[in-house]
């Protein structure tokens with residue numbers, strides 16, 4: 001059984017990505033890692049709000065991406081969080097991120113931990129290797145992002 005928070009975030013993802021996110025959490029949990037999906041799809045508006053944080057609005061900068069520039073805007077990406085066994089404590093840093101990263105790669109996901117600008121909590125599914133520009137175009141044209 002997957003936790004409620006993960007289930008809610010997974011439900012925002014593209015149908016093709018949902019089973020992979022579910023499997024990732026299930027395998028991690030089975031290995032004793034309390035991983036949850038803490039972020040899924042974000043609309044362009046939500047992304048612009050996030051981009052404003054630390055720039056035109058108070059707070060720390062949390063993203064380099066404006067609306068349409070993040071894999072989250074297409075329902076292809078999700079972020080995990082590692083928690084203590086009782087789920088009361090969130091760990092922003094933990095060796096378990098790399099462990100879950102390996103699991104993700106083994107089931108066909110791309111892991112942000114391998115990027116030049118490391119993003120260990122981040123996973124995405126882009127089997128055709130499309131660029132963000134192609135994703136924007138396909139979305140506007142109502143085409144599949146997976147074929």
Ligand SMILES: [Zn+2]
Nearest residue numbers: 077078079122
């Ligand atoms: Zn992410």
